[in-house]
Amino acid sequence: MTRKEQKEMRQQQIMLKALELFVTKGFSETKVSDIAESLGISVGLLFHYYESKEALYKSLVEMGLEATKRPEKIGFDAPLDYFTKTIDGLFGAAKEQPWVFQMFVLMSQARRPGIPDEIRQLALSVDQIGFSAEIIKQGQEQGVIRSGDARSLSSAFWCSVQGIMEQHLITPEIPLPETEWITAILKYTEV
């Protein structure tokens, strides 16, 4: 293994573990020594790779940002399909690709007060609510999504998903809900 490879491996190892701990225990509650210990490395080594705990967090958010921008846009025919597919993707990742799942949660958490401002701004630059609101509008025109302010609907939907995902990180033994249960928030139904 070349030095470069080794370095990248360590960094990835650190980032994955930090991601896991940050989203389950919270940023402040996670000690740098927690991360180091659970990897079996010294605290000093962690600081060899990352300038600070905050820098580590920031690089996670940056990684999340890239993943978001990567334009592997989900193909969808009907507007509701977009939501169904996205949620299926996220929930499906829970087991096999926990980092995908965790990263989604991290990005939402990074938007909250208490997060260092520079990082918060980064996270806030992704406008998931606004993006989804557009799709919701289409769905409303087609009569497949319930009426109501599109942004509010979008916000309600994603906050629900967020709440469910955060809980799942804490109690993975409770199975994730069926996707239809959640998309029901948006779905139009006869009066």
Next chain:
Amino acid sequence: MTRKEQKEMRQQQIMLKALELFVTKGFSETKVSDIAESLGISVGLLFHYYESKEALYKSLVEMGLEATKRPEKIGFDAPLDYFTKTIDGLFGAAKEQPWVFQMFVLMSQARRPGIPDEIRQLALSVDQIGFSAEIIKQGQEQGVIRSGDARSLSSAFWCSVQGIMEQHLITPEIPLPETEWITAILKYTEV
């Protein structure tokens, strides 16, 4: 004003502000000095009334616990009614009685990892999920609530509500969703 009254007033003042800050910024991110400053009192005074930051948090959780146990049970005819009324009550409190709203969020947050164990256990003693699951079962028998594991449904519902409420504390300018949007998670619909 008697001394006793004054004391109770100060304690209440401190608890309300702490509640507000804890739920918006998080427990760890809230400095004791933040609370004191935003009340215009000295840090020392806060410690005159509360042994520690943790004790202050604990007394909030205990207050929430009492409120939960107070058997002002919501009267409801149909199972779905229970959820509708509860959410209407919570969402309705957002403006006039923010502490009711905040307290609900606090109690959920207190159940999470990272919270001192003694306090966490207190918060975990309220089994909202289990209680609601019973009502959900009734609704399923009556055919008004969708089929599926009652606990999972209950969990999904309350996690959604939690997610929405937490977001509302951060961005109160985004209006809370209509109650029906959320109860749609539970509601039975024709296939």
Next chain:
DNA sequence: CCATTCATTGAATCTGTATTCAATATATCA
């Protein structure tokens, strides 16, 4: 009106963690 008690402050102290650093081991490469 004194004596006592409680409210309040601001400046020390204490503590838990993040961060730094000098020393050591291990790999790379000429």
Next chain:
DNA sequence: TGATATATTGAATACAGATTCAATGAATGG
């Protein structure tokens, strides 16, 4: 192989924030 660079450690240090405390002011009660 020797020289240089990188990985790794563990023990010091720095610091932010919680907590303590002695001193002061204001109210209460006899």
